[in-house]
Amino acid sequence: MGxxxxxxxxxxxxxxxxDALPRRWAHSRGVAARAAEVMRILGEDADLLISAATLHDVGYAPHLAITGFHPLDGARFLRDELGADERLIRLVANHSFALLEAEERGLREELATEFPLLDDPLLVDALVYCDMTTTPDGGRTTxxxxxxxxxxxxxxxxxxGRFIRRAAPEIFAAVGRVEAALAAQPR
Incomplete structure (x- = not known):
């Protein structure tokens, strides 16, 4: 990887x-910057986190928006057109509790079947942390x-709106777990 x-x-x-979505690109760069800051808690998966952070919103690209659900559209693009790493694809597909939004959209079974959630809680939480502590313009936020x-x-x-209200407790818990891991890890 690397x-x-x-x-x-x-x-x-x-x-x-x-060019197509400069604000979304600014957000993605900010999420990748957060990933670079937290990579010390991930060891050998640090570059995977940075890559997933960079690509997590690629499915918003207008020509990729087939279903209108960016995690699914982005993961399919990475898999079908680019043959990307399976773990990377699954992180993009499932970033920030996407299964809950997929459920709201009637796509849960499709997402879960095609792209099962990784069994790596810290890596999954780290991507949530990076995404959910970055503004739409790439700045820091809570x-x-x-x-x-x-x-x-x-x-x-x-x-x-319905999805994010349902996901909020999970988001806050994931962010808390990453903050605790960062606090426990020497700089």
Missing amino acids: EEMAGWARRVAAAELG AQERVAEIIDRYSADSVV
């Missing part, structure tokens, strides 16, 4: 999001502020 995968991920995300921002942007009654 630096080669992270560089590849950056090139792919820049090509897919850079998970509580990020959830509130998402509800404000999409409205509480939208599919995304």
Whole structure:
């Protein structure tokens, strides 16, 4: 994996999001920056986290948005068109409790069958932490502020609003677990 995968991920995300969705690309770069900050708790999976953080929103690219559910669309693109690493694809597909949003969209079975959740809780939590502590413009925020921002942007009654309200306790718990792991790890 290594630096080669992270560089590849950056090139792919820049090509897919850079011009088409510059704000989404700024968010993805910010999420990758958070990943670089927390990679010390992951050991050999650090570059995988950075790569997943960089690519987590690639499914928003207009020409990839087949179902309109970006985790599924992004994972299919990475698998079908690029033949990406399976663990990377599964992280992108399941980032930030995507199964709950898939359920809201009637896509849970499809997502769970095609892209099972990785059995690596710290890695999964780390990606949630990175995504949910980064603003849409790539800046830092708290998970509580990020959830509130998402509800404000999409409205509480939208599919995304319903999902994020359901996922909020899980998001906060995942962020707390990563913060505890970071606190326990010497710098």
